[in-house]
Amino acid sequence: MILESQLFQPFTDEPIAVTSESGEWIAPFELDLGPDKLRRMYQDMLLGRAVDERMSRLQRQGKVSFVAPSGGHEGAQVGIAHALRAGHDWLFPYYRDVTLPLAIGVPVVEFVAQAMGTAADPSRARQMPYHASSKELNVFSAASPIASHIPPAAGCAISMKLRGTDQVTVCTFGDGSTSEGDWHAGVNFAGAQGAPIVFACQNNRYAISVGFEKQTGSDSIYTKAHAYGMPGYFVDGMDPLAAYYVMREAVQRARDGFGPALVELLVYRYGGHSSADDDSRYRPRAEVEAWRKRDPLARLRRFLTRRGLWDDAAEKEAEAVVRAQVDDAIAQAQAAGDVAVEAMFEDVLAEVPERLVKQRSELLG
Amino acid sequence: MDRVSALTMVQTIARTLDEEMARDERVVVLGEDVGKRGGVFLATEKLFDKYGPDRVIDSPLSEAAIIGAAVGMAAHGLRPVAEIQFADYVYPGFDQLVSQVAKLRYRSGGQFTAPLVVRMPAGGGVKGGHHHSQSPEAHFVHTAGLKVVFPSTPADARGLLKSAIRDDDPVVFMEPKRLYRAVKEELPDDPDALVPIGKAAVRRVGDDVVLVSYGGSMAETTRAAEALVEQGLSPHVIDLRSLAPWDEDTVLAAVARVGRVVLVSEAPKSASVMSEVAATIAEELLDQLLAPPLRVSGFDTPYPYAQDREYLPGPARIMRAVQRVLDY
Known part of the structure; x- marks a missing residue:
């Protein structure tokens, strides 16, 4: 199956990049994104990083119970987000997605309110932080059990195919997910059905402390696509435009009826697995610092600067805008107040069953 | 119809x-x-x-x-x-x-x-x-x-x-x-003939003992009830049909009236659905009970192969439990 518009070959030995570390365009095809789109992608990354860093600060202040630092993943996530038709396609995210839901359009206040567990959270403060969802934007509710969202994502895509909705499902996860039985179950079913889904692995090479070489005997994730009858793409996830272009092609391919794809985006998480982790126990600092030098924000900024689309003044202004956005969202989230205690008994089922009515009375008197 | x-x-x-x-x-x-x-x-x-x-x-x-x-x-x-x-x-x-x-x-x-x-x-x-x-x-x-x-x-x-x-x-x-193939039943043609979730069915009205069961064990429970009738007793038989939510109103009303209840299920006894039914009966109706609620159940073993029939709560075991609540 060859697409006429195909820009990328699957199963490359080297990760696909379209810009160099110094921000040059190095792809053998022409850039077809306008200045606004390019700047938008960069601004989305700035926002994602700012939200993530602020949540970490709030966590240290005791205002947020937990964070799963997303720094280093912004390039992959912004690429995925911009490859989707927001509000039309569906995203099945995992807990480290921050830039991704925000770039799709999830309001900052909703993300922040979810993390803070206030009444402005559309999911009614039912989950620990970093599990934001949006019915309006088809951002599915993340669940903590690793890879448990893979079979539901496959089912969603099978439904899209059956109903002929011209939609695509994108499902994200980390490298650790690929060891779960449910990952195999979901990817396998999607492959068997030729469902319109793109599985996007953000491989940061650590599942909490367990390194990639202990996770799998395979030297990569994308090669596993062979076994499921779908193309596997190997992408430099620190190159936001590479993430975007490969995801765009994989999504278009799925939309055109050519079935699923597996995209492995090589990234790095600068922080620990979570606010409860101490990554100095298992990662040399030199490794972290080496990856920080490959920062996806810096790379896209250099690209924009080279093209005259960005400068220090623009950076300063964008940072101020983002800071104000985050401040405002936190204020709004806090102002919404707490969720009522009795809300605990709602949404278990469509209607509160009699037995729960009694248990609610037991609590409230 | x-x-x-x-x-x-x-x-x-x-x-x-x-x-x-x-x-x-x-x-x-x-x-x-x-x-x-x-x-x-x-x-x-x-x-x-x-x-x-x-x-x-x-x-x-x-x-x-x-x-x-x-x-x-x-x-x-x-x-x-x-x-x-x-x-x-x-x-x-x-x-x-x-x-x-x-x-x-x-x-x-x-x-x-x-x-x-x-x-x-x-x-x-x-x-x-x-x-x-x-x-x-x-x-x-x-x-x-x-x-x-x-x-x-x-x-x-x-x-x-x-x-x-x-x-x-x-x-x-x-x-x-x-x-699956034990009995045939004539069914209404009405495509919208629903059975509500959460409602039990009273299979037999009686005054001496309430038998509560569901699923496969309804077969043995029904046979036990028939044997009790032959002995001149009057069992009240409830088929739960729904387990979550289960029909507390129907069960509690019958047990309050009769005062004796035997709960029959082939699931293992410990922490079973019938354990929950028994606990609810005890919580709500202790003063009105004439005997403790008894469970007749599968055993806390893996389901056996050779003793397939003996594992199931058959009519004989059900009737022994009925005798116990009657003699209490």
């Missing part, structure tokens, strides 16, 4: 799925062998020919894929009916049931829901050994966010399956496989 010909329970299930798929194009069936084969018990017979591979989906051999995919389908707007070939094989899909199916509405604050049905033949009496005979309903009842039903007659299977498919909540639909 028009009558269709008499059908067994498994024939009824296939007929009911057909009726619901004809009524609502969002209803799809998925599972292992549900397509051309029509299900290993023929519970999906002829559906593939009529509705094709898009709506009667032969899944890979993976319970996690079946139940998990049903979640995504339901969230996207379909009404999937997933078949697990034997209840004993649900465990690879158990995380999907507990972490996805049961939690989706709650964890998303009602934004996303999973209106789906997971059907599974359960229970013993077919010489299936422990991996084809178990009654795992307590796991599901213990999981907030699931409805659980376990009919014992063709008519209830039909009415409850229709209710389950039309329900906005996920429903675990358990089928007593040893009763």
Whole structure:
């Protein structure tokens, strides 16, 4: 199956990049994104990083119970987000997605309110932080059990195919997910059905402390696509435009009826697995610092600067805008107040069953 | 009312799925062998020919894929009916049931829901050994966010399956496989004859002892009740039909009136559904009881192979328990 518009070959030995570390365009095809789109992608990354860093600060202040630092993943996530038709396609995210839901359009206040567990959270403060969802934007509710969202994502895509909705499902996860039985179950079913889904692995090479070489005997994730009858793409996830272009092609391919794809985006998480982790126990600092030098924000900024689309003044202004956005969202989230205690008994089922009515009375008197 | 010909329970299930798929194009069936084969018990017979591979989906051999995919389908707007070939094989899909199916509405604050049905033949009496005979309903009842039903007659299977498919909540639909072909029943032709989830059926009105059961064990409970009648006693027989929610009103009213109750289920005794029923009776009705609520159940062993019949709570064991509550 060859697409006429195909820009990328699957199963490359080297990760696909379209810009160099110094921000040059190095792809053998022409850039077809306008200045606004390019700047938008960069601004989305700035926002994602700012939200993530602020949540970490709030966590240290005791205002947020937990964070799963997303720094280093912004390039992959912004690429995925911009490859989707927001509000039309569906995203099945995992807990480290921050830039991704925000770039799709999830309001900052909703993300922040979810993390803070206030009444402005559309999911009614039912989950620990970093599990934001949006019915309006088809951002599915993340669940903590690793890879448990893979079979539901496959089912969603099978439904899209059956109903002929011209939609695509994108499902994200980390490298650790690929060891779960449910990952195999979901990817396998999607492959068997030729469902319109793109599985996007953000491989940061650590599942909490367990390194990639202990996770799998395979030297990569994308090669596993062979076994499921779908193309596997190997992408430099620190190159936001590479993430975007490969995801765009994989999504278009799925939309055109050519079935699923597996995209492995090589990234790095600068922080620990979570606010409860101490990554100095298992990662040399030199490794972290080496990856920080490959920062996806810096790379896209250099690209924009080279093209005259960005400068220090623009950076300063964008940072101020983002800071104000985050401040405002936190204020709004806090102002919404707490969720009522009795809300605990709602949404278990469509209607509160009699037995729960009694248990609610037991609590409230 | 028009009558269709008499059908067994498994024939009824296939007929009911057909009726619901004809009524609502969002209803799809998925599972292992549900397509051309029509299900290993023929519970999906002829559906593939009529509705094709898009709506009667032969899944890979993976319970996690079946139940998990049903979640995504339901969230996207379909009404999937997933078949697990034997209840004993649900465990690879158990995380999907507990972490996805049961939690989706709650964890998303009602934004996303999973209106789906997971059907599974359960229970013993077919010489299936422990991996084809178990009654795992307590796991599901213990999981907030699931409805659980376990009919014992063709008519209830039909009415409850229709209710389950039309329900906005996920429903675990358990089928007593040893009763699949035990009796035939004439069924109403009315395609909208529903049996409400959460309502028990009183099979016999009586004054001496209340017998409560459900699913496969209703067969032995009914035989025990018939034997008691021959002895000149008057048992009151309740078929729970729904286990989550279960019909507290019907059970408590009968037990309050009669004062004696025996709870019959072939599931292992400890932490069983009937343990919950017994505890509720004790909490609500202690002063009105003339004897302690007794459970007659399967044993706390894996389901045995050679002692298939002895494991089940048969009429003799039920009658001994009745004697105990009468003599108390």
